[in-house]
Amino acid sequence: MALMKASAFNLRDKFGDWWDGANSAQRTVFRIVLIGIFYALPMLNNPIIDTPETSFSSVLFYPLIMFSLMAVGLNVVVGKSGILDLGYVAFFAIGAYTHAVLSIHTPLNFWEILPFAMAFAMLAGVILGLPALRLRGDYLAIITLGFGEIVRIVAVNTEAIGGAAGLTDIPGPTSILGIEFTVMDPRPYYWLTLTLLLLVIWGVIRLSHRKPGRAWEAIREDEDVAEFMGVATLKYKLWAFIIGGAVGGLAGAIYASQIRSIQPELFTLNLSIMILACVVFGGMGNIWGVILGAVILGYAPEKLRFLSDYRIIFFGLLMVVMMNIRPNGLMPRKKREHFQEKSK
Amino acid sequence: MDFSILISDFWSLGLDGLVVGAIYALISLGYTLVYGVLRLINFAHSEIFMIGTMAVYFVVLQFGFTGYEDPLPLIKFIGIFLLFATVAAIVSGGSAVLLEIVAYRRLRNMGASRLSSLISAIGASFFLVEVFRKISDSKNLDFPRLINKDPFFTVGTLYLSADKVLVLVGATIIFLILNRIINHTKLGMGIRAVSQDERTAILMGVNVNRIISYTFLLGGVLAGVGSAFYMVFYETTKANVGFLVGISAFTAAVLGGIGNVRGALVGSFALGLIQQYTSAVLGYNWRDVVTFVILVLVLLVKPTGLFGEALQKARV
Amino acid sequence: MSKKLLEVQDVLVNFGGVTALNKVNLHVSEGEIAALIGPNGAGKTTVFNIVTGYYTPTSGRVIVDGESVLGLRPYQIARKGLGRTFQNIRLFGDMTAAENVATAADSLNKSGLVGSLFGGPRSRRDEAASMEKAHELLRFIGLDHRALQMAKNLPYGDQRRLEIARALALNPKVLLLDEPAAGFNPQEKIELGELIRKIRDRGFAVLLIEHDMSLVMDISDRVSVLDFGQKIAEGTPVEIQKNQRVIDAYLGVAEDAS
Numbered sequence: 001m002a003l004m005k006a007s008a009f010n011l012r013d014k015f016g017d018w019w020d021g022a023n024s025a026q027r028t029v030f031r032i033v034l035i036g037i038f039y040a041l042p043m044l045n046n047p048i049i050d051t052p053e054t055s056f057s058s059v060l061f062y063p064l065i066m067f068s069l070m071a072v073g074l075n076v077v078v079g080k081s082g083i084l085d086l087g088y089v090a091f092f093a094i095g096a097y098t099h100a101v102l103s104i105h106t107p108l109n110f111w112e113i114l115p116f117a118m119a120f121a122m123l124a125g126v127i128l129g130l131p132a133l134r135l136r137g138d139y140l141a142i143i144t145l146g147f148g149e150i151v152r153i154v155a156v157n158t159e160a161i162g163g164a165a166g167l168t169d170i171p172g173p174t175s176i177l178g179i180e181f182t183v184m185d186p187r188p189y190y191w192l193t194l195t196l197l198l199l200v201i202w203g204v205i206r207l208s209h210r211k212p213g214r215a216w217e218a219i220r221e222d223e224d225v226a227e228f229m230g231v232a233t234l235k236y237k238l239w240a241f242i243i244g245g246a247v248g249g250l251a252g253a254i255y256a257s258q259i260r261s262i263q264p265e266l267f268t269l270n271l272s273i274m275i276l277a278c279v280v281f282g283g284m285g286n287i288w289g290v291i292l293g294a295v296i297l298g299y300a301p302e303k304l305r306f307l308s309d310y311r312i313i314f315f316g317l318l319m320v321v322m323m324n325i326r327p328n329g330l331m332p333r334k335k336r337e338h339f340q341e342k343s344k
Numbered sequence: 345m346d347f348s349i350l351i352s353d354f355w356s357l358g359l360d361g362l363v364v365g366a367i368y369a370l371i372s373l374g375y376t377l378v379y380g381v382l383r384l385i386n387f388a389h390s391e392i393f394m395i396g397t398m399a400v401y402f403v404v405l406q407f408g409f410t411g412y413e414d415p416l417p418l419i420k421f422i423g424i425f426l427l428f429a430t431v432a433a434i435v436s437g438g439s440a441v442l443l444e445i446v447a448y449r450r451l452r453n454m455g456a457s458r459l460s461s462l463i464s465a466i467g468a469s470f471f472l473v474e475v476f477r478k479i480s481d482s483k484n485l486d487f488p489r490l491i492n493k494d495p496f497f498t499v500g501t502l503y504l505s506a507d508k509v510l511v512l513v514g515a516t517i518i519f520l521i522l523n524r525i526i527n528h529t530k531l532g533m534g535i536r537a538v539s540q541d542e543r544t545a546i547l548m549g550v551n552v553n554r555i556i557s558y559t560f561l562l563g564g565v566l567a568g569v570g571s572a573f574y575m576v577f578y579e580t581t582k583a584n585v586g587f588l589v590g591i592s593a594f595t596a597a598v599l600g601g602i603g604n605v606r607g608a609l610v611g612s613f614a615l616g617l618i619q620q621y622t623s624a625v626l627g628y629n630w631r632d633v634v635t636f637v638i639l640v641l642v643l644l645v646k647p648t649g650l651f652g653e654a655l656q657k658a659r660v
Numbered sequence: 661m662s663k664k665l666l667e668v669q670d671v672l673v674n675f676g677g678v679t680a681l682n683k684v685n686l687h688v689s690e691g692e693i694a695a696l697i698g699p700n701g702a703g704k705t706t707v708f709n710i711v712t713g714y715y716t717p718t719s720g721r722v723i724v725d726g727e728s729v730l731g732l733r734p735y736q737i738a739r740k741g742l743g744r745t746f747q748n749i750r751l752f753g754d755m756t757a758a759e760n761v762a763t764a765a766d767s768l769n770k771s772g773l774v775g776s777l778f779g780g781p782r783s784r785r786d787e788a789a790s791m792e793k794a795h796e797l798l799r800f801i802g803l804d805h806r807a808l809q810m811a812k813n814l815p816y817g818d819q820r821r822l823e824i825a826r827a828l829a830l831n832p833k834v835l836l837l838d839e840p841a842a843g844f845n846p847q848e849k850i851e852l853g854e855l856i857r858k859i860r861d862r863g864f865a866v867l868l869i870e871h872d873m874s875l876v877m878d879i880s881d882r883v884s885v886l887d888f889g890q891k892i893a894e895g896t897p898v899e900i901q902k903n904q905r906v907i908d909a910y911l912g913v914a915e916d917a918s
Contacts, residue, residue: 153633
């Protein structure tokens with residue numbers, strides 16, 4: 001175990017050294033090859049990675065890429081800023097319902113609805129966040145937990161959006177760049193989500209390396225001190241919430257457009273907890289870690305049937321075990337420290 | 345909105361509110377006591393309650409009751425109920441102690457962040473719910489009717505039945521015992537000392553780990569007794585029964601001022617009444633939304649609750 | 661008479677019936693090193709928590725550079741010109757030394773989140789300015805070789821100094837130091853004294869809470885003494901050393917404090 005850990009770290013450090021030493025052309029080639037592999041994944045028909053129950057390409061869409069997208073969004077809130085949001089599913093639900101309702105009742109198509117889905121989720125983030133983010137961590141957690149459940153209860157009790165039966169016959173996206181989005185083929189949805197995920201990653205990394213990223217980290221490390229150092233903590237916590245919400249809303253809209261019918265029961269707390277488990281397992285605050293977490297936790301139950309029946313049991317246990325043994329996750333956020341000789 | 349039920353059933357709704365409030369109180373005390381010593385909400389406390397209901401259900405299965413028998417005579421029922429309460433108290437109390445060891449202790453001794461402890465407790469909570477979901481096959485587990493619930497005493501629209509009297513009288517006895525434990529025993533003194541100032545308590549020779557264990561035990565025992573009352577009153581349970589009951593009990597604790605024992609009692613009865621009356625007007629489906637709104641409002645407007653200490657800023 | 665940069669006027673603080681500060685008056689003037697001393701529990705750190713907006717006084721006023729800051733949030737007060745350090749070091753442990761300082765420097769610019777995302781010229785300029793300021797301050801306190809190390813991995817003395825650099829990044833009118841010499845050996849205390857003088861010479865006024873009397877008497881221009889939430893004396897170091905009330909308050913404490 002210790003040996004494994006050590007060698008994994010070496011691999012990471014070795015990669016880090018190579019990356020630091022690489023010129024921009026090498027880095028670009030690396031990025032293109034890596035991204036190319038991800039786009040090509042649904043084309044692979046490899047029995048080793050194939051999943052027994054569902055086709056691999058549909059597993060790629062849900063849960064793998066969907067979990068990844070949501071985990072990256074939730075990571076801004078939980079990992080970067082240290083705000084425990086247990087109701088993340090609410091944003092996902094709001095995105096899904098926005099697409100469902102607007103696409104059924106208005107002439108807008110999926111692409112026109114996407115901004116609305118994100119905007120409504122962001123608005124929900126503000127409405128929940130403005131009061132709740134003033135509270136301390138554990139209160140905030142219970143408020144968000146309640147919020148996630150309330151959104152579901154409201155959906156069940158509101159006949160205008162289908163009540164408990166939900167909404168069916170939701171239109172999918174209209175074709176774009178010659179790509180058709182059909183009910184049968186999940187691959188275009190995967191490519192779409194992957195593209196959006198890359199954009200989100202780009203944005204999150206950019207923010208992380210600048211003023212907002214420092215503000216979030218400072219809040220996570222010690223909120224009172226961040227405030228003493230001039231950081232407008234409420235504002236940055238709210239932004240983290242809004243960004244996380246927007247990503248959740250985006251994921252929800254894509255999800256609804258793919259599965260074509262949604263019910264409140266799709267949006268239970270379990271989903272919030274699963275995404276949280278991905279973040280915790282992969283490594284809170286490290287974007288690559290949480291994606292790795294999402295991929296492993298999304299894939300394992302699909303590949304190993306005995307796991308899929310006991311998914312939540314396993315996820316819950318994993319959270320306890322990780323916190324006790326490796327609280328920073330599989331791939332902890334880790335800044336590569338550079339030691340310099342004393343200059344004077 | 346329809347106020348007719350509220351007006352016609354005002355007194356019986358009030359009675360139900362007190363009964364529900366008494367059950368909430370037994371659970372919310374666990375939140376408040378643990379909060380006092382750890383300065384942390386025990387997210388898995390609702391599952392400690394759930395395990396209690398499961399234990400009671402398991403015991404009743406052993407008796408082979410189907411629910412179609414004639415109601416038991418009062419004395420015999422009380423005897424059986426005492427058995428339920430004892431078993432549930434042992435099982436819930438034991439689970440709470442175990443929970444503290446598995447999910448909290450190591451993290452606390454490592455000096456881990458609050459976030460880690462929260463996540464660990466939430467993981468434990470979901471783990472427990474899902475284990476019991478598997479065991480119960482996601483079913484509602486119905487509890488037989490053991491006692492005649494027909495009202496034996498009626499004044500206007502107020503109907504007094506044996507189960508409600510049992511909950512109210514039983515809970516009152518428990519509160520009196522608890523009062524004694526907290527104010528007049530060494531354990532109670534230890535809990536109060538750690539709640540007020542952990543560092544000084546350590547200096548005074550209090551074994552904090554042990555006090556924390558006992559606090560979880562006490563909270564678990566209370567939740568276990570609460571689960572026995574719950575089963576007699578509601579006659580059903582399921583794996584996720586703890587979630588909404590837990591939110592209600594927690595809201596009650598916050599309403600009264602978390603960390604404050606008297607606050608938990610007052611908050612619970614107040615919440616029980618509020619829930620009954622608002623459900624009568626808005627419909628039962630909105631009960632939990634109302635609870636949640638109350639929780640948010642209290643935390644925003646008066647986070648110290650009715651009796652509590654300032655929560656938002658723990659000591660620097 | 662030089663300008664008063666920080667004034668505490670008749671501040672009364674009650675915590676649940678206990679009077680932590682009783683009608684305290686203090687001030688810090690331009691270009692001065694003022695010290696605040698007193699036995700443990702006298703209310704010194706409470707003064708810092710009041711002026712930085714963490715607590716609200718029951719009555720009284722706090723004025724920074726002629727402007728009342730009562731009712732402002734701590735971050736707003738910080739931006740108005742109060743930087744502070746902490747009795748128990750409170751750095752952002754998982755951030756590098758440079759990032760710790762840059763976080764405080766960030767609050768002096770108005771770049772927003774959207775600007776940072778799309779990288780407009782202003783945010784780029786502000787970003788460069790924050791990093792430049794961070795490195796400049798690390799050089800100033802002699803930690804430039806530690807810039808890219810995590811704060812939690814720095815040696816104790818460097819952590820204390822990093823806290824000072826971080827507070828300086830706010831361009832404070834008054835720098836509030838809460839027991840900066842705690843845990844230092846005599847040699848380090850002397851270096852700290854020099855650093856504080858250097859800070860004053862750069863144009864920052866300093867308010868110092870400190871138990872080490874030789875350091876306080878050595879560098880302070882003016883000393884105020886708190887005891888049980890009351891200001892019992894104020895004057896030059898020489899005056900304070902002779903003051904009978906101060907000697908009484910410190911009786912038995914004076915030995916181990918030097």
